[in-house]
Amino acid sequence: MKKTKLLLIALTIVYSLCSASGIARDKPNIVFIFIDDLGWTDPGYMGSTYYETPNIDLLAGHGMIFTNAYANAANCAPSRASFLTGQYTPRHGVFTVARPDRGESEDRRLIPIENSRQFSPDKITIAEALRPAGYVSAAIGKWHVADSPQQQGFDVGLNKFQIANGYEAGHFNIEKEYLTDRLTNEAVEFITQNKDNPFFLYLAHYAVHTPIEAKENLISKYNAKDAAGCHGNATYAAMIESIDESVRKINATIKDLGLSENTLLIFFSDNGGHGTYTCQKPLRGGKGMFYEGGIRVPMFVYWPGEVRGGTICDFPVIGTDFYPTFIELAGAQQPVDYILDGKSIVRLFKGKKSIKRDAVFWHFPAYLNSYEGLKDESRDTVFRTRPVSVIRKGDWKLLMFHEEWVLDGGKEKINSNNSVELYNLKKDPGESDNLSNANNKRRNKLLEDLLEWQNEINAPIPTQANSAYIEKL
Numbered sequence: 001m002k003k004t005k006l007l008l009i010a011l012t013i014v015y016s017l018c019s020a021s022g023i024a025r026d027k028p029n030i031v032f033i034f035i036d037d038l039g040w041t042d043p044g045y046m047g048s049t050y051y052e053t054p055n056i057d058l059l060a061g062h063g064m065i066f067t068n069a070y071a072n073a074a075n076c077a078p079s080r081a082s083f084l085t086g087q088y089t090p091r092h093g094v095f096t097v098a099r100p101d102r103g104e105s106e107d108r109r110l111i112p113i114e115n116s117r118q119f120s121p122d123k124i125t126i127a128e129a130l131r132p133a134g135y136v137s138a139a140i141g142k143w144h145v146a147d148s149p150q151q152q153g154f155d156v157g158l159n160k161f162q163i164a165n166g167y168e169a170g171h172f173n174i175e176k177e178y179l180t181d182r183l184t185n186e187a188v189e190f191i192t193q194n195k196d197n198p199f200f201l202y203l204a205h206y207a208v209h210t211p212i213e214a215k216e217n218l219i220s221k222y223n224a225k226d227a228a229g230c231h232g233n234a235t236y237a238a239m240i241e242s243i244d245e246s247v248r249k250i251n252a253t254i255k256d257l258g259l260s261e262n263t264l265l266i267f268f269s270d271n272g273g274h275g276t277y278t279c280q281k282p283l284r285g286g287k288g289m290f291y292e293g294g295i296r297v298p299m300f301v302y303w304p305g306e307v308r309g310g311t312i313c314d315f316p317v318i319g320t321d322f323y324p325t326f327i328e329l330a331g332a333q334q335p336v337d338y339i340l341d342g343k344s345i346v347r348l349f350k351g352k353k354s355i356k357r358d359a360v361f362w363h364f365p366a367y368l369n370s371y372e373g374l375k376d377e378s379r380d381t382v383f384r385t386r387p388v389s390v391i392r393k394g395d396w397k398l399l400m401f402h403e404e405w406v407l408d409g410g411k412e413k414i415n416s417n418n419s420v421e422l423y424n425l426k427k428d429p430g431e432s433d434n435l436s437n438a439n440n441k442r443r444n445k446l447l448e449d450l451l452e453w454q455n456e457i458n459a460p461i462p463t464q465a466n467s468a469y470i471e472k473l
């Protein structure tokens with residue numbers, strides 16, 4: 001007994017000495033694995049029994065799982081712009097992908113707000129903020145917000161258009177190489193080359209975004225399996241398995257280079273899963289909606305020796321939190337005269353239950369039409385979402401729909417115009433019971449906070465009625 005104790009003490013001392021003299025312990029490497037359109041329950045550890053993700057599950061189990069992690073948007077570009085700039089959508093103007101006026105004009109009651117396809121070069125990206133602290137950074141994979149990662153401060157940038165020979169059409173190139181594998185190999189090379197200095201790797205896979213394409217040998221395996229609930233697309237499952245293999249390989253590289261205890265690995269998705277191929281049950285909806293299934297995403301943090309394994313954090317975190325988190329861990333300075341909308345979540349990594357923040361917000365002044373032939377769980381059958389602003393505060397969530405708010409009497413008619421929905425996510429994670437009128441005290445408080453935030457951040461609200469809609473009436 002005594003011997004064991006002494007051994008433990010000795011080990012602790014050795015460990016502390018290592019820590020104190022660690023080459024770069026004060027500047028951990030940061031590996032951010034960003035999956036495209038991966039749904040909240042898609043990884044095995046989040047509940048799927050059809051998709052197989054043994055390597056992801058293993059790391060998640062030895063790390064900290066975040067059950068209330070949010071993307072900053074329900075689709076790709078704004079989510080990425082917010083992660084990279086550390087800012088909510090009204091500050092950078094990337095509200096959606098491409099056109100804000102999707103669907104048929106006669107179905108849209110408002111003229112949406114113009115969308116930026118990229119954020120200004122004046123924005124100080126997380127890569128630019130980490131550079132003065134000695135970090136080498138790489139953006140490998142999908143970029144989707146500007147001409148190139150190098151123009152936004154990354155040392156290395158490699159999206160599929162910059163990789164040779166024909167990935168333009170999808171996930172295979174003309175030599176039948178699979179894009180997920182290729183990006184993983186590029187990432188492994190970057191890690192290996194930079195093993196002796198602090199690095200930031202932003203590995204943004206194109207999977208599991210459409211087109212749904214995967215390696216044949218993996219597809220046949222899932223074809224032989226029974227569907228589990230709404231998870232049952234074999235090709236989609238095979239895409240996820242390739243992601244799992246990517247995570248295994250990235251982690252094996254880190255481990256083989258002896259960098260595990262000095263490398264923070266984060267697994268995250270840019271928005272919810274695509275309603276045609278997967279679902280997020282018990283959450284409502286999927287990609288493109290501001291119900292939970294569209295914005296709540298799988299997330300875990302793996303950092304042996306620093307983040308206690310087998311832990312779960314249920315405090316709400318959001319994509320904009322990574323920027324200040326990385327700054328803190330890197331010992332970098334927050335850029336001068338530059339607003340960050342997120343908060344560092346390092347306290348959560350250390351096992352604290354909360355950080356000082358009351359609420360998180362979303363703002364989407366545009367339209368996304370429904371997927372054809374899909375009976376989804378959106379508010380109406382025509383659009384996945386219409387212009388909306390959202391606040392989550394504690395267990396409560398309020399959605400404010402701009403069409404009804406602007407055109408149907410706003411606050412004055414709030415009890416009858418269907419302009420807001422209020423949900424208690426703890427009791428009703430599937431957002432089936434709108435408590436807007438039943439709990440109007442709570443509704444009014446959240447609405448007040450949301451309006452105040454819109455005002456503070458100067459969020460553009462669409463106010464112009466669309467004549468095509470009026471003519472149709």
Ligand SMILES: [Ca+2]
Pocket residue numbers: 036037075076209270271
């Ligand atoms: Ca996406």
